[in-house]
Amino acid sequence: MVISIDAWKPSDGLVLETTALKSIRDLKNSLVTAGPGAGKTELLAQKACFLLETNSCVNPKKILAISFKKDAAANLKDRVKMRISNNLETRFISQTYDSFSKGVLDRFLYALPEEYRPVEDYVVATNDNEFVKAFGECGINLSNRKLKNIYINNLTNSKLPNSLELYDFVWKKLLQGDVNIKPTLNFSMITLLAIYILETNPMILKSLRTTYSHIFLDEFQDTTYLQYEIIKTCFGGAKTSLTAVGDNRQRIMLWAGAKHDVFKCYKRDFNSQEYTLIMNHRSAPRLLEIQKIVNNYLQDEPFTPLPNPRWSEDEGSAEIWYSSDSTIESEHIAKRISDLINQHQVPFRDICIIVKQSVQQYSNEIIETLEKFNIQARNETKFQDLLKEDIVLLIINTLRSALNARDSDAWLFIWNSQIFFEGKNGTKNQLIVDNMRKQLKGFLRYIKNKLDLITDKEELSSLFIDIIAFYDINKIKKYYPQYSQGQYINKLREDLTEYMYVYFEKSNDWILAINSFEGIHSIPIMTIHKCKGLEFEAVFFVGFDDNAFWSFSNQEDEDTCTFFVGLSRSKRYLYFTFSEKRFGRNCNNFKISILYQMLHESGVVEEKYY
Numbered sequence: 001m002v003i004s005i006d007a008w009k010p011s012d013g014l015v016l017e018t019t020a021l022k023s024i025r026d027l028k029n030s031l032v033t034a035g036p037g038a039g040k041t042e043l044l045a046q047k048a049c050f051l052l053e054t055n056s057c058v059n060p061k062k063i064l065a066i067s068f069k070k071d072a073a074a075n076l077k078d079r080v081k082m083r084i085s086n087n088l089e090t091r092f093i094s095q096t097y098d099s100f101s102k103g104v105l106d107r108f109l110y111a112l113p114e115e116y117r118p119v120e121d122y123v124v125a126t127n128d129n130e131f132v133k134a135f136g137e138c139g140i141n142l143s144n145r146k147l148k149n150i151y152i153n154n155l156t157n158s159k160l161p162n163s164l165e166l167y168d169f170v171w172k173k174l175l176q177g178d179v180n181i182k183p184t185l186n187f188s189m190i191t192l193l194a195i196y197i198l199e200t201n202p203m204i205l206k207s208l209r210t211t212y213s214h215i216f217l218d219e220f221q222d223t224t225y226l227q228y229e230i231i232k233t234c235f236g237g238a239k240t241s242l243t244a245v246g247d248n249r250q251r252i253m254l255w256a257g258a259k260h261d262v263f264k265c266y267k268r269d270f271n272s273q274e275y276t277l278i279m280n281h282r283s284a285p286r287l288l289e290i291q292k293i294v295n296n297y298l299q300d301e302p303f304t305p306l307p308n309p310r311w312s313e314d315e316g317s318a319e320i321w322y323s324s325d326s327t328i329e330s331e332h333i334a335k336r337i338s339d340l341i342n343q344h345q346v347p348f349r350d351i352c353i354i355v356k357q358s359v360q361q362y363s364n365e366i367i368e369t370l371e372k373f374n375i376q377a378r379n380e381t382k383f384q385d386l387l388k389e390d391i392v393l394l395i396i397n398t399l400r401s402a403l404n405a406r407d408s409d410a411w412l413f414i415w416n417s418q419i420f421f422e423g424k425n426g427t428k429n430q431l432i433v434d435n436m437r438k439q440l441k442g443f444l445r446y447i448k449n450k451l452d453l454i455t456d457k458e459e460l461s462s463l464f465i466d467i468i469a470f471y472d473i474n475k476i477k478k479y480y481p482q483y484s485q486g487q488y489i490n491k492l493r494e495d496l497t498e499y500m501y502v503y504f505e506k507s508n509d510w511i512l513a514i515n516s517f518e519g520i521h522s523i524p525i526m527t528i529h530k531c532k533g534l535e536f537e538a539v540f541f542v543g544f545d546d547n548a549f550w551s552f553s554n555q556e557d558e559d560t561c562t563f564f565v566g567l568s569r570s571k572r573y574l575y576f577t578f579s580e581k582r583f584g585r586n587c588n589n590f591k592i593s594i595l596y597q598m599l600h601e602s603g604v605v606e607e608k609y610y
């Protein structure tokens with residue numbers, strides 16, 4: 001049932017500030033700027049509900065949301081799915097920039113002229129080896145790191161067609177490969193090829209513009225030059241309506257090529273209306289005192305975020321801990337985490353340990369100490385993306401459903417997937433439904449029996465192959481186009497087998513192994529860059545010292561933004577730890593004294609010495 005625009009209300013009884021509501025109802029291009037926790041991502045989810053429920057995104061047109069990371073794209077998709085009625089979420093597509101570009105390239109590969117067409121099974125680069133070899137074939141030795149970065153950067157950041165012979169040669173080597181070089185593309189090259197396809201094929205461009213009537217761009221402050229170019233090529237001057245949300249003060253990807261003037265260019269190129277939000281729905285009022293100080297350091301205009309009314313004004317706590325060495329520091333972290341879990345009933349996944357960089361190095365001691373308290377923690381980096389992969393979710397939910405027939409979430413997940421794979425969405429034919437259910441139930445019994453007999457990794461791997469075969473790889477690829485090209489799906493299956501089996505060997509129980517793989521009972525440890533967009537009841541910022549911020553004097557603004565992103569992830573408890581000795585080195589906090597000064601200035605941070 002279509003809801004009229006006037007009658008539409010935010011889902012889940014959420015109260016939105018007036019400006020947020022206005023921006024949702026704005027059907028033209030818009031830019032929403034707001035601080036951390038203001039509800040920018042939530043606004044996109046609500047706007048999707050508004051557009052679909054009021055049919056402002058006219059059926060069968062779709063909304064395309066583009067994020068940076070897989071977990072952000074999945075988070076947005078989940079929020080819309082939770083809020084919306086009538087299966088309308090099938091017209092909400094949430095992707096990363098990388099998957100969007102790759103989707104264009106893989107679908108329209110043959111629209112490229114032969115000289116720029118990669119072989120169909122090109123490899124997505126995970127390192128620079130093939131690039132170095134290709135330049136090597138032109139007599140350019142890239143053993144020097146700086147030189148390598150310059151050449152690869154030039155190669156992968158200039159639009160096609162190439163004007164320089166050298167780059168043209170290397171491009172063609174990487175597109176086609178030869179006896180020494182595997183055909184390899186990185187995501188910048190994939191984006192450049194996608195832009196080239198769109199620039200030279202008006203019919204393809206038109207079909208994209210016809211499919212998507214609304215585009216959402218999350219974390220817009222971190223958009224790179226090429227990402228902006230593909231958006232402009234696709235939707236510049238079209239009837240499509242764009243909504244970008246972002247925060248200048250959370251710009252932490254300049255080092256990775258974020259376009260520093262992206263807001264200004266977007267407002268000009270897309271003639272968009274700007275909206276600014278003032279709430280912070282995430283953090284307790286005392287933590288907002290810190291955010292206010294940092295915020296006013298980062299921008300000229302003074303700004304005080306308003307807390308959500310669910311908080312009382314004395315809620316929120318922030319502390320800096322000074323320890324003589326990192327062993328003592330770890331013990332205090334472990335004790336505090338144990339208190340949070342046992343006394344305050346904070347779930348494991350609502351506690352996060354963040355570091356500026358080198359998670360592996362920082363994690364070892366903390367993980368060992370937490371183990372003494374029977375608390376698991378892990379470096380989340382390698383799991384974060386894998387856990388959000390559709391194929392991984394499909395396999396895991398199949399296993400869960402096989403192991404526990406009462407797991408209704410898992411069953412619903414695989415049942416809905418199966419209905420889509422079979423193209424039976426909305427069918428009223430009871431016979432078809434009954435047959436499909438019978439088949440799926442039978443398959444789950446088979447999986448359960450097989451799981452009971454597994455004694456090594458190879459057997460688990462072959463079980464996962466069986467699961468994919470049951471749903472049918474071609475149907476999976478059709479439904480999840482990100483798996484349509486190359487060996488990516490196999491790599492994910494192998495990684496899943498590897499991790500899952502290690503957890504199974506530890507517990508000898510499949511449910512526990514799946515829980516451990518999903519990290520349900522472990523404290524995540526990650527870098528600030530990886531926790532962008534996430535939130536936790538308690539955040540421990542470990543190693544708050546000059547060594548972690550080693551280039552602070554050269555990039556004070558960007559590092560202060562990073563500090564801001566880190567501290568603004570906390571809802572209620574925030575801890576900074578400083579240890580005089582770490583990794584056998586002395587630590588100082590002179591260079592980042594301005595960050596300490598801001599914490600003190602807030603008047604809410606307590607200091608403790610161990």
Ligand SMILES: Nc1ncnc2c1ncn2[C@@H]1O[C@H](COP(=O)(O)OP(=O)(O)OP(=O)(O)O)[C@@H](O)[C@H]1O
Binds near residue numbers: 015017034568
């Ligand atoms: N109107 C609202 N009322 C109550 N809670 C809200 C509202 N909007 C958002 N929230 C909640 O506030 C938290 C922060 O929202 P969200 O993640 O959308 O913020 P954001 O602006 O994208 O944050 P950041 O830029 O820091 O990643 C989430 O837990 C969300 O569910």
